[in-house]
Amino acid sequence: MSHHHHVVVLGAGYTGMFAAVRLAHRTRRTGVKITLVNPSGRFVERLRMHQIAAGQELAVHRIPDLLAGTGVTFVQGAATALDPEARTVTVDGTTSLGYDTLVYALGSSTDTATVPGADVHAYTLDSPEIAGRFAARLPEIERTGGTVTVCGGGLTGIEAATEIAESHPGLRVTLLTTDEPGAMMGAKARGHLHRALDRLGVTVRAGVRVAKVLPRSVELADGRVIPSDACLWTAGVTVPPLAADAGIATDGRGLILVDATLRSVSHPTIHAIGDAAAVRLAWGRIHGTCQSGLPTAQYTADTIARLVRGKDVKPFRFGYFHQPVSLGRRDAVIQFTKADDTPRRSYLSGRAAVAYKEMVSGSPLMTYRFSKRMNVTTIVSKGGRATRRPVA
Missing domain, CATH: 3.50.50.60 (FAD/NAD(P)-binding domain)
Known part of the structure; x- marks a missing residue:
């Protein structure tokens, strides 16, 4: 065969x-x-x-x-x-x-079809080319003290908002999210995440839903309009x-x-x-x-x-084993989890978390190189007793 x-x-x-x-x-x-x-x-x-x-x-x-x-x-x-x-x-x-x-x-890939205007007026992280075009706009917006909105408060949105705010301190960065950032984390890890957002000057508007993305603003479902010189869309996938x-x-x-x-x-x-x-x-x-x-x-x-x-x-x-999230280049938080991705009590933050997150981000490339010569495992947890029998 x-x-x-x-x-x-x-x-x-x-x-x-x-x-x-x-x-x-x-x-x-x-x-x-x-x-x-x-x-x-x-x-x-x-x-x-x-x-x-x-x-x-x-x-x-x-x-x-x-x-x-x-x-x-x-x-x-x-x-x-x-x-x-x-x-x-x-x-x-x-x-x-x-x-x-x-x-x-x-x-x-990022779902930009659900909300009107997202496919036309928002950028995504789907490719280096699109992300690069978004990045090219930031220096000019920063010079005028403009605003960048990041739509989507999942881990990708949090990483993007904190990275942008740290790299461009003259920008006003607003994170728009339906849920509280880090809602899936434990209280201590979530507290560290929120302090990092505050330290970096990221404005968080939680509990909101975006209704429309416009050329220079984002319209919310309640009718409010948020100024936006550039919008990064990280909400939802397709x-x-x-x-x-x-x-x-x-x-x-x-x-x-x-x-x-x-x-x-x-x-x-x-x-x-x-x-x-x-x-x-x-x-x-x-x-x-x-x-x-x-x-x-x-x-x-x-x-x-x-x-x-x-x-x-x-x-x-x-x-599942962890929820790693970078908060710029000098901070991060790692929430360790149970197999079903619910939080455990343990977490990492600060420099130790930065080193951990960098190891996680770089591990796939190392895995590919070593896998040419040996069997490298990427399975940290098999889920315990719950996964010993397959679901019918």
Whole structure:
């Protein structure tokens, strides 16, 4: 079965890249062929996009360089159609790739379609190019004492707001959020986060909903208008419609419904990982983060390696471990969690948290490099007793 077996991986984000590199190592003596498909030749460090938005220069990592020595074939292009019955993927509308096994790792992007004007007047952190265009506007806005609004008070919005405020102290930064920033954290970690926002001069407007994004302002649902010389949108995510359009079983958000081994319930030759998969464990549904995405990639690479050798596989197990958030370059807070992502009593803050967060942000690239030669694990917690039995 393994000889001439072709595995196509769609998406070279954190999960797709790890799945391809680890699978190449695990199947190096089986004759399995692996092709990785991605629209850009640059590997995007999504964990650092807020730094680019604040105007910082980051190292550029090319996908072919990260794949060097693995034997993985890289095809630069966008997957535009998928035929799960014929087992083919169309790239850029012209090239057809046949597969025996497909790893679907097309991650999420920022949802700018829900609120009018967000798609036209707001920037996102979806790519270095868009974040760079946002950053290019900040010096001019700072010179005039203007205002930048960050819409969305999740961890991404918090990191962006604090990074911008620290890098551009002459700016007025406003964070608009429906919930209290850090609501998922324990009281002490949340208190440190709020003190950091205050110290950096970030104005927090919690409990509000954005109704419209305008060229120079943001209109709230209650009719108030917030001045905004530049708006950064981090509220909500969406996934590509490729899977749903192909007739693959998906949930209401477009995520692929998977079984306990992360295979499509409608098309078992398709494995879905990261933000693309609707993964439910005994304690609840996994939400899209790098923390959960890399373990799904590791598990799937190992699962495919076992399947091509005719071996049985065990169900996927995972539990959350932490909620790391940077607060500029000189501060951070790390909330340690239970498997279901609820907070424990322990947390880190200050310099120790900065070092911890930097290790977390840099770990995927190190993992890829080491995975060319050895099996590197990214699973810190398997979720304890709750995940020993798969969800029916």
